[in-house]
Amino acid sequence: MRKLILPMLATLALASPALAVPITYGAVLIGANEVPAVNTPGFGNALVTLDLEAHTMAVSASFQDLIGFTSASHIHCCQPNGTNAGVATQTPSFVGFPLGVQSGVFANVYNTSLASTWNPAFITANGGSVAQAEAVFFAGVAAGMAYYNIHTAAPLGFPGGEIRGQLAPVPEPATLALLGLGLSGVAAMRRRSKRS
16 A cells, blocks of 8 residues: 555645646735734735746735725745745835725736846845846745735834735645545545455
């Protein structure tokens, strides 16, 4: 039985979303994820799809019930979860993000080979070239060291960020199906071995 399980586990590992292109990351945005935590009824979600080969970053977000009015939205990178990191993407905000509102939706695609997609300070801090900044960002997101942040304006809001969420891989439907197939195969083998 061990001879059959190891190849199936290897197949499942190869189907990991970390090896797929493009890769989608998601985040639940809440005030408790801010450092320090923020007490707000605001919440939202974000999806970021990165494609290193195509040099694209598709970003979408929805949010509601913020205390303050939006003043910025971007991705911070590259520090461990639970800490603050510098802004990696456009500053002060993603082009097209709805500013001055308490609820909204947003979607846009950015060319990661262009300097305009990045915070100039992030480029400087990561080798001085767009290609190096892009590589550091993609690696940081893949390592779980990036978060999506929505900032709101004072005096009602939270200029340091009202809601944020750590970006984590979103499993692809094919990966989930393969995992289910593998697990059902393991279960069938266990049933068969118990009968013997």
